[in-house]
Amino acid sequence: MSDLNTAMIEKYRSSFLKEVEANVEEGEWVKMCMQCGVCSGSCPLGKHWDHPPQEIFMMIRANKRDEVLSTDSMWMCTSCYNCISRCPRGLPITHIMHGLAVYSKRLGLTQKQQPTAQFSQIFWDNLMKKGRVNELKLGLSIYFKDGFGQGVKNAMANQKLGQNMMKAKRMNAMEFFSGHSVKDLSGFQKMVKKAQEIEAGNIKDFK
Amino acid sequence: MAKIELSFYPGCSSQKGATSSNYLVSAQTMCEELDIQLNEIPDWNCCGASIGYGGGGELPRLALSARNIALSEEHNSGQEIVATCAACWLSTREAKERLHEDEQMFKDANAALSEAGLKYKGEANVRHMVEVLVEDIGFDTIKSKVKKPLEGLKIAGYVGCQTNRPFGIAGESFENPQYLDKIVESVGAESIPGYEKKVQCCGGALAFSEPEKSQEMIKGIIEAAYDNGADMIVTPCPLCQANVEIYQDNINEAYGTKFNMPVVYYSTLMSVAFGRSAKEAALDGQVIPAKQLQEIADK
Numbered sequence: 001m002s003d004l005n006t007a008m009i010e011k012y013r014s015s016f017l018k019e020v021e022a023n024v025e026e027g028e029w030v031k032m033c034m035q036c037g038v039c040s041g042s043c044p045l046g047k048h049w050d051h052p053p054q055e056i057f058m059m060i061r062a063n064k065r066d067e068v069l070s071t072d073s074m075w076m077c078t079s080c081y082n083c084i085s086r087c088p089r090g091l092p093i094t095h096i097m098h099g100l101a102v103y104s105k106r107l108g109l110t111q112k113q114q115p116t117a118q119f120s121q122i123f124w125d126n127l128m129k130k131g132r133v134n135e136l137k138l139g140l141s142i143y144f145k146d147g148f149g150q151g152v153k154n155a156m157a158n159q160k161l162g163q164n165m166m167k168a169k170r171m172n173a174m175e176f177f178s179g180h181s182v183k184d185l186s187g188f189q190k191m192v193k194k195a196q197e198i199e200a201g202n203i204k205d206f207k
Numbered sequence: 208m209a210k211i212e213l214s215f216y217p218g219c220s221s222q223k224g225a226t227s228s229n230y231l232v233s234a235q236t237m238c239e240e241l242d243i244q245l246n247e248i249p250d251w252n253c254c255g256a257s258i259g260y261g262g263g264g265e266l267p268r269l270a271l272s273a274r275n276i277a278l279s280e281e282h283n284s285g286q287e288i289v290a291t292c293a294a295c296w297l298s299t300r301e302a303k304e305r306l307h308e309d310e311q312m313f314k315d316a317n318a319a320l321s322e323a324g325l326k327y328k329g330e331a332n333v334r335h336m337v338e339v340l341v342e343d344i345g346f347d348t349i350k351s352k353v354k355k356p357l358e359g360l361k362i363a364g365y366v367g368c369q370t371n372r373p374f375g376i377a378g379e380s381f382e383n384p385q386y387l388d389k390i391v392e393s394v395g396a397e398s399i400p401g402y403e404k405k406v407q408c409c410g411g412a413l414a415f416s417e418p419e420k421s422q423e424m425i426k427g428i429i430e431a432a433y434d435n436g437a438d439m440i441v442t443p444c445p446l447c448q449a450n451v452e453i454y455q456d457n458i459n460e461a462y463g464t465k466f467n468m469p470v471v472y473y474s475t476l477m478s479v480a481f482g483r484s485a486k487e488a489a490l491d492g493q494v495i496p497a498k499q500l501q502e503i504a505d506k
Binding site for chain 2: 025044045048075076078079080081082084085086094098099101102105106115116117118119120121122123124125127131132133135142160161164165167168169170171172174175180182183184187188190191192193194195196198199202
């Protein structure tokens with residue numbers, strides 16, 4: 001358990017809702033949920049959520065902090081925005097789910113092997129290197145995320161797909177060595193670093 | 208028709224050697240025919256797409272789009288920003304709205320941008336290419352440009368998620384949008400307004416991290432196209448296109464199906480119908496060849 005998590009438990013022992021409102025993207029909307037369940041019924045991966053969004057909203061209000069922050073339900077969100085467009089009260093549910101996922105990860109409570117959490121970080125790290133995504137390296141990072149042996153197996157299993165994409169010129173082996181980049185990479189990286197510092201600082205304010 | 212000038216945000220997947228490089232080629236061809244000039248935003252960066260949130264959080268993610276908007280405001284001043292990619296459009300527009308609604312976030316984003324010597328004002332409109340087609344160009348003009356009608360083709364309009372929600376196209380419903388069907392009709396093909404999977408999610412980025420769950424949904428999207436007698440699927444979204452096209456072998460293996468359904472962009476259809484070559488329509492970028500379009504283009 002991370003220090004930040006311990007600190008947050010101390011601070012918000014009595015109210016997980018307040019913690020969510022303070023530290024989760026769009027968290028101030030949670031109290032507006034009227035428990036109609038349209039979001040849960042609209043989710044394309046709904047059957048794979050241990051706790052669908054409607055349930056998560058109620059669990060937050062019922063102070064079920066551990067259960068909410070340790071479930072991997074939020075990582076089932078495909079960002080299809082069905083829930084947002086259908087919610088009678090206009091809750092930005094997609095963003096709240098993303099926010100909860102990020103907060104759980106920040107506190108060190110996300111399961112290490114959660115595939116979408118892993119992919120999300122791989123994607124972000126990939127785009128941070130050059131300011132633009134290097135699709136070839138992204139694909140390879142996913143194949144090899146569980147080690148070299150599994151990586152070779154994954155690459156072999158998807159060999160035909162890769163060949164098809166190369167043939168259509170929609171995948172380029174040269175991306176491994178160079179690849180696309182923003183020109184002002186240093187400015188880009190400084191900007192992101194600053195944004196990360198500000199965001200981390202905003203969380204500390206509520207300790 | 209007066210020339211339309213737009214500040215263009217192409218996005219990572221449209222770059223040379225990337226998954227939707229064929230989208231860019233056909234979109235450029237389409238724009239030439241419609242007298243639309245695309246002025247690329249200089250030095251644009253990735254928007255974070257729909258999956259970057261998990262590594263980026265809120266402000267760093269929004270800063271990515273703020274940088275693109277700031278660059279556009281500086282170099283393509285007075286022009287509307289337009290994206291062909293659904294995620295690029297969504298992220299950019301979402302960032303603009305969030306920074307508009309949240310004063311502190313606006314200040315924080317500008318504090319980050321100042322590290323790169325940039326300033327975000329948030330004045331530029333952010334639109335998707337299909338909005339330009341539907342609202343500025345219009346179906347009648349599209350129809351008037353057709354030299355080779357796509358007669359005899361039945362095409363399922365797969366709108367997908369992010370071109371449709373949460374912003375969507377003005378005047379269209381989230382649940383049953385019609386504009387893609389109207390584009391199909393405008394280029395002389397037969398549309399399938401009752402294609403029930405038109406706004407079904409393909410899994411998006413989870414096609415990489417949760418392939419089985421995503422492919423189950425993709426299977427439904429393709430199956431419904433076959434059930435409706437479609438010759439091919441058309442979509443406005445690069446990730447929808449890739450997900451629905453390239454995993455058909457995997458799905459056939461897992462489910463014993465025999466899918467071989469071409470998936471193209473609206474810009475592919477329009478480029479062919481406007482009389483341009485197969486290469487200019489980027490038909491060579493199909494993993495599953497769109498043979499009927501190829502024949503019309505070669506005529």
